Amino acid sequence: MMNLASIVWASARSIVDVDATLFVQLGLFLVCFLLLRGLVFKPLIRLADERRAQTTGMREEAKRLDADADGRTKSLARSLQQTKLDAQAEREKIRQLAKQREQEILRLAKEEAARTADAARSSVEAQRAGAEREAVEQAGMLAGGIAARLAGRPL
Numbered sequence: 001m002m003n004l005a006s007i008v009w010a011s012a013r014s015i016v017d018v019d020a021t022l023f024v025q026l027g028l029f030l031v032c033f034l035l036l037r038g039l040v041f042k043p044l045i046r047l048a049d050e051r052r053a054q055t056t057g058m059r060e061e062a063k064r065l066d067a068d069a070d071g072r073t074k075s076l077a078r079s080l081q082q083t084k085l086d087a088q089a090e091r092e093k094i095r096q097l098a099k100q101r102e103q104e105i106l107r108l109a110k111e112e113a114a115r116t117a118d119a120a121r122s123s124v125e126a127q128r129a130g131a132e133r134e135a136v137e138q139a140g141m142l143a144g145g146i147a148a149r150l151a152g153r154p155l
Contacts, residue, residue, distance in 0.1 A: 148154050
């Protein structure tokens with residue numbers, strides 16, 4: 001068994017021996033650090049910063065393009081709505097013109113029908129009057145003929 005003094009003396013000893021190899025290792029570490037910093041770490045950090053800047057720039061560009069697209073979409077929607085309203089107004093205008101034209105055609109047809117009916121009435125009235133005169137004349141002649149037969153002599 002170990003006694004207490006040997007344990008204390010063993011724990012008092014340093015884990016790292018300070019000698020010339022420590023300074024050589026420290027020098028090698030510094031040389032490796034400086035070389036790696038210049039050749040690897042700085043370019044890697046610069047590359048990461050450039051990528052971050054590009055990513056940020058692309059994100060800002062994407063936001064700008066998105067806002068531009070939203071603006072154009074809204075403008076297109078307004079334009080489409082206005083076009084629909086204009087088309088509806090034009091349809092209503094055409095409908096009104098067609099209705100007016102229909103009314104005009106109906107009015108002209110009614111006038112033509114009235115003129116035709118008046119002409120037909122006048123023609124029928126003239127024919128009726130002519131037929132009535134002819135019937136009165138024939139009735140007079142027939143009455144004279146009947147009277148002459150009844151009397152047995154010409155009258």
